[in-house]
Amino acid sequence: MGIAKSVGRVVLVFAVAAVAAAAGWALFLAYPVDLTDLFGVVLAVGVAAAGLRAGANLAGSLFPDYNVAEVAVEGPISRDGGGSAVPPSPGGAGADEVVEQIERADADRNAEALLVKLNTPGGEIVPSQDIRLAAERFDGPTVAYATDTCASGGYEIAAGCDELWAREGSIVGSIGVIGSRVNAADLADRLGVSYEQFTAGRFKDAGVPLKELEEEEREYLQTLVDDYYDQFVADVVEGRDLAEETVRETEARVYLGSEAADLGLVDELGTREDVEASVGERIGADAVVEEFEPQRGLADRLRTGAQRVAYGFGAGLAGRLAGDGRFRFE
Incomplete structure (x- = not known):
């Protein structure tokens, strides 16, 4: 200043x-x-x-006294911050809110650089991509910093930044996609529950848990997962400037930060102070960081609080048992 x-x-x-x-x-x-x-x-x-x-x-x-905006992505990534079929689960990262924070930082003339703090196991695919695109659009240096975990969707976001830092003990990687379904057909038979199909389109009910998965349906769903994986690999190859073979050879494994750095998945290892010093070098001044947080009205805060109470009484568990049928970066 x-x-x-x-x-x-x-x-x-x-x-x-x-x-x-x-x-x-x-x-x-x-x-x-x-x-x-x-x-x-x-x-x-x-x-x-x-x-x-x-x-x-x-x-x-x-007369703001900061020159670097910080946005945090913490917890499972989803569109609205919910990690289950009953949103929002505690600790989730809402992509719409994160994108809004990044855009607000981009419009702030005092924010010369963007620091993206990542502590996430991943999450839904398109919301993760939206955050990456917002980071790419930021007009200035963007530095991602992995604290405990930067996996899957978190790594997708890091691919939109100019540089990725991590700690030696950070968990980094998991460049892969998962799609799952519950098979409750046998249980339904024991309970005397039958499934009748009323659909228009051969694969409209592919993946419904109350019936056995046919081989054609299995191939169809696997193709979707493979296509999402190809997108993920392409994003990492372009954003992290890595060879496609190198990315695919990770086979969705996770690595400690030190090994990830050896593989080129991470640019630098260091503490928070090291990261801020690097950002300061990029903007030619001592980095003074301001954390940008979601802008929520009173009604939103009250609604979120009530939903979290409901989650604590079992809604989250029910959502996980039921499954939500969404594909995820994991």
Whole structure:
């Protein structure tokens, strides 16, 4: 932050505080109305303190002291932050919110670089791709930092950044795709439950758990998984500048950060301080990081809280037992 910004912040804070103090003095001391002088002094001091806080907030918005925006992707990745059939499960990363944060950082003239903190086992395919694309569109250096885990969809996101850092003990990789279904046909037979098909289209009910999977259906679903995998590999090859053979040879394994660095899956190993120093070198100044968080209204916060309570009472378990039929980067 330059000297001019520092001076501007200080001047603005004290100017607003002075105006508030003057207003408080005028309202509660110079023109008291049935108030004791002592009470007037207390009120004047309170107004001045409120003015100081308002001035600090205003100065922070007009003269921000950061030059790097940080966006975190933590937990399973999905469209809305839900990790199960009953969203949202606790700790999930909502792609729409993350994309909004990145776009807000991109529009912020003070954010010269983007730091993407990754601690995720992966998740849904298209939401992961959306976050990667948002990182690619950011106008400035983008650095991804893997903390505990950067797997599957997390690695897809990292492929959209200029550089990937990790710790020696970070779990990195799992460049693969999984699609699953529950086979409850035998259980349905024991319970006397039968399945009748009313569909238009040969493969419309492929994967329904109440019937046995036919070989043609198996091949059809496997083809979808293979096509998603080809997309994933292509994204990694392009974004991480790796040979396709190298990516496919990982066979969706995970690696410790040190081994991932040897394979070229990670650019550098280091601590958070090392990452910030590297970002500072990219922008030619000491990195001052501001975490961008989701902008939620009161109604959204209340709704999320209620849903998390419901999850705690068993909704999450029910969703996992039922399965959701979605393909995932895992």
